[in-house]
Amino acid sequence: MSLYDDAVRVLQGYDGGQRELRRAYLDHLADRPDGVWKACRAGHITASALVVDPARERVLLTLHRKLGMWLQMGGHCEPGDAGLADAALREATEESGIAGLGLLPGGPVALDRHAIPAPCQWHLDVQYAALAAPDSAPAISDESLDLRWFGYAEVADVADASVVRLLERTRARL
Numbered sequence: 503m504s505l506y507d508d509a510v511r512v513l514q515g516y517d518g519g520q521r522e523l524r525r526a527y528l529d530h531l532a533d534r535p536d537g538v539w540k541a542c543r544a545g546h547i548t549a550s551a552l553v554v555d556p557a558r559e560r561v562l563l564t565l566h567r568k569l570g571m572w573l574q575m576g577g578h579c580e581p582g583d584a585g586l587a588d589a590a591l592r593e594a595t596e597e598s599g600i601a602g603l604g605l606l607p608g609g610p611v612a613l614d615r616h617a618i619p620a621p622c623q624w625h626l627d628v629q630y631a632a633l634a635a636p637d638s639a640p641a642i643s644d645e646s647l648d649l650r651w652f653g654y655a656e657v658a659d660v661a662d663a664s665v666v667r668l669l670e671r672t673r674a675r676l
Contacts, residue, residue, distance in 0.1 A: 508585035545624030549589035550576020565648035599641025631672040
């Protein structure tokens with residue numbers, strides 16, 4: 503199965519209550535066979551994961567080097583990704599430095615579409631949540647200025663509304 507086919511399958515099966523946004527993602531893919539790749543300038547699917555500590559009390563956020571914002575781990579799909587879940591897990595592992603992350607069962611936690619600078623228009627992010635193993639030690643990647651664990655109540659003080667929504671949806675699934 504191609505990454506494109508997996509994205510369509512995942513989105514068709516997504517039941518997160520974001521019906522209009524899910525339809526927009528599926529319409530985007532129906533109109534653009536290259537819609538999972540960064541080269542698609544009308545916008546493209548991305549995959550991310552909010553990393554939760556083993557005690558399920560904190561989340562790991564990255565201070566994104568280019569954006570200067572505290573965000574979950576995530577990014578562009580790559581040709582070697584077998585599916586969106588694999589892309590999200592790869593990105594979370596690369597950006598957190600934590601081996602052995604495991605995605606929460608049940609597929610994506612949320613969808614988030616946000617505008618990005620030219621030449622592209624949109625990131626259509628498919629958001630997962632991942633649990634860190636006990637004794638996990640994060641390591642800052644080249645894409646981050648900082649990497650830090652935040653208690654649930656602290657996230658709204660440092661991150662934007664999309665990260666807060668992802669946290670709320672993740673906590674409902676834990």
